[in-house]
Amino acid sequence: MGDTPSFDPSSLDELVDINSIPWSPLFIFIMVVAVAISLLVAGLVAYSVRRFRARPGGGVPRQDFGNRNLEIAWTAAPAALVIFVFGWTFLTMRTTPTPGSDLPDGRRPDIVAVGQRWWWSFHYPESGVTVANEIHIPAGRRVLVQLTSDEVQHNFWIPELGQKMDMYPGKTNYLWLEAKEPGIYHGVCAEYCGTQHAWMRLIAVAQPEAEYAAWVRDQQTAPLPVAEPLPQLGRAIYIARNCGSCHAIATVSEGQAGPNLTHFGSRLTISAGVLTNTPENLAIYLRNPQAVKPGIFMPNFRLSEEEIAALVAYLESLR
Ligand code: HEC
Ligand SMILES: [Cu+2]
Known part of the structure; x- marks a missing residue:
């Protein structure tokens, strides 16, 4: 099988990193239209309040019982807009890659995280280390985390290090974590998962490369039997x-x-x-x-x- 392309580490740079995706044109469009409509409505309200306010001796204003053309217009225009946005959203959702959906051959996750009720288990496939509730990561380097769940839906979220990502039983999601600086970062389960959901916290300890390597070596060794x-x-x-x-x-x-x-x-x-x-x-x-x-x-x-x-x-x- 000599023609199997070998794994090129530089292709990792093309992996989707949600944090670096530019604002989508769809988002910009919806925002511009929404702001324009808000300004129009607020402007017309302000104008009417001033222009048609009650004045002494003004009497009863002219009564207006509707205008068919106007009603058709203000039903059809928003409907057309909403249908257009729906179509565009549908296309965007189909064409936007999910992080991890295009992992290059040979790229393995650095950490496999499994949501449990109500704690986290973590496995580092490369080094064979298994820990719970607390991960260590190298500072200044992106870490690819694979997310799944044991029984119910959880959501893995370390706000300072990356975006939120759901954990589903039987489905695999991926997420990049990156700590720019060494330090201790707190995370939570961000999807209600039962009684102790609120106490499903986790900690990421980001360490300089050498310290991290030493931690991995420590974890690989069983603790020495104590003599006392x-x-x-x-x-x-x-x-x-x-x-x-x-x-x-x-x-x-x-x-x-x-x-x-x-x-x-x-x-x-x-x-x-x-x-x-x-x-x-x-x-x-x-x-x-x-x-x-x-x-x-x-x-x-x-x-x-x-x-x-x-x-x-x-x-x-x-x-
Ligand atoms: C029926 C299964 C079960 C048995 C038996 C059990 N535990 Fe646990 N233990 C758990 C679970 C599940 C958790 C995680 C609870 C949580 O935070 O949701 C836990 C958590 C712990 C923790 C905290 C671990 C951490 O990472 O923070 C310690 C310590 C612990 N158990 C010690 C013990 C000791 C000592 C015994 C024996 C006397 C014991 N356990 C027996 C299921 C068990
Ligand atoms: Cu949870």
Whole structure:
């Protein structure tokens, strides 16, 4: 198959970047017409108010019972305009490429994001890294994100880094993210997806290239087993309580129903932004997750204080 064209990285520049699409002529047309009509109407109102205002002794104005030609005109003209705009919109929608609809062969997404109720899972196909609720990206470089959803519709939105994009079960959308500067950027789910929709937040940490590469290497390595007894005990409780049926921790468990916890200790927040990630807050969360974020798919295990302390020590050691 020697004639298969090889992947040309410069073709990436031709990918659609919504942020750089010039204003469409359709948008400009609709805006100009709408502004013109508003000005005309407002102008005529102002003129009539002045010209035909009641004056002392003016009596009853002349009564006008309609004008067929005028009525036909003001029905037909707007109808024609609306039909014209409809046709033009239809054509524009058919011919405007969606981001990602024309990915060149060989271009893979940098991040595969899946909306969950009510958290996010992220996979980096290139490096094999899987994380939850918090992504790291290189600053100053565009990152291609593939978006899908597990069960219901979500919407991925980090306002400072790119546009909003729906996440549908069974359908794939794409989105470019770009952080010009290193920093921490906050995102939300922007499509109502059930009880805890409002607590479906995410964080993007944009880092300089070298720092980002170091983060990727960290994520690729399973955290070192800790020698101290308390985290050790926590690990045993994690296994005994079968937390791993829903959670993945590299070399320990492979559950998929909940967030990957392999490097949980290095995350900034707990449960998609509902609490800052501190040992105190994690204890509050584990004491009764349903009290912190009601309705989530993590049950209350009625853990004893000893179990909680050990689990907190273990989970926070996963850096
Ligand atoms: C039935 C599945 C299930 C089991 C079993 C389960 N969890 Fe969870 N867990 C979840 C889900 C789902 C979430 C995400 C909740 C949300 O934010 O919507 C979660 C969230 C978490 C988080 C926050 C993760 C993050 O990324 O912020 C921690 C920590 C956690 N669970 C620890 C545990 C521990 C410890 C156990 C065992 C005692 C356990 N889980 C058992 C489903 C489960
Ligand atoms: Cu959502």
